[in-house]
Amino acid sequence: MSLNKRQQEVLLKLARQSIENGYKTGHPLGVDLRDYPPELVKPGATFVTLEKRGRLRGCIGMLEAVLPLVEDVVENAFSAAFKDPRFPPVEKNEIDELDIHISILGEPEPIHFASEQELLDQIRPHIDGLILQEGSQRGTFLPSVWETLPDKKQFLRHLKNKAGLPADYWSDAIKVYRYTTEMFG
Structure with a gap:
């Protein structure tokens, strides 16, 4: 839109x-x-x-x-x-x-990955907003959060925390979706 x-x-x-x-x-x-x-x-x-x-x-x-x-x-x-x-x-x-x-x-789209490193390799800093979900726990960061967390690994660690998971948590059940935004203000 x-x-x-x-x-x-x-x-x-x-x-x-x-x-x-x-x-x-x-x-x-x-x-x-x-x-x-x-x-x-x-x-x-x-x-x-x-x-x-x-x-x-x-x-x-x-x-x-x-x-x-x-x-x-x-x-x-x-x-x-x-x-x-x-x-x-x-x-x-x-x-x-x-x-x-x-x-x-924008419409969230799933990211397919087999490991945390594969996920990190696919994330586009300053473009992607991410939704991270593990069971009933879910968190999101808008693309604007890259301004304060420009490192992919840190971005993901903080997003896990926001979803109520430990920063170093990993499971094959984690689902991640990416979206873009039109931002104005």
């Missing part, structure tokens, strides 16, 4: 409005799908990342495209501001200070 500048601006505005609405009402912004062009009401999976003065302040998203894109954005913006368990809820005086980034996820 490739959105034009105007469509990106609409989604960013909706994200901010959803955070403002969430502060006032405790709920995400409601949207009427009839008000938006077809590109913005197709199902889409997004992550909304909030930063304050360059530091992470919240990040929540969906890995599967279930909701219309505009609904996914307003839900995830609200959740990033008020439901990310790593942070206290956003306060009113913080809202104007937030930088909002939206990542629209």
Whole structure:
């Protein structure tokens, strides 16, 4: 999915409005799908990342495209501001200070490998977002995480931790999927 500048601006505005609405009402912004062009009401999976003065302040998203894109954005913006368990809820005086980034996820595709080294050889730094799954444990890193973890091995070790596994864990049952994102903010 490739959105034009105007469509990106609409989604960013909706994200901010959803955070403002969430502060006032405790709920995400409601949207009427009839008000938006077809590109913005197709199902889409997004992550909304909030930063304050360059530091992470919240990040929540969906890995599967279930909701219309505009609904996914307003839900995830609200959740990033008020439901990310790593942070206290956003306060009113913080809202104007937030930088909002939206990542629209492409369709995840499985990576086939027989060893951890084979997996590492196939990972594309700064391009791939990864989903790592072992049984019911799952974690993901967006492609933007490469900025802070540029080494493939470190990236994978931290992703295992995020999925609730030890950094040096390995099993033939691990599944890994890659996806790309369209990110703007």
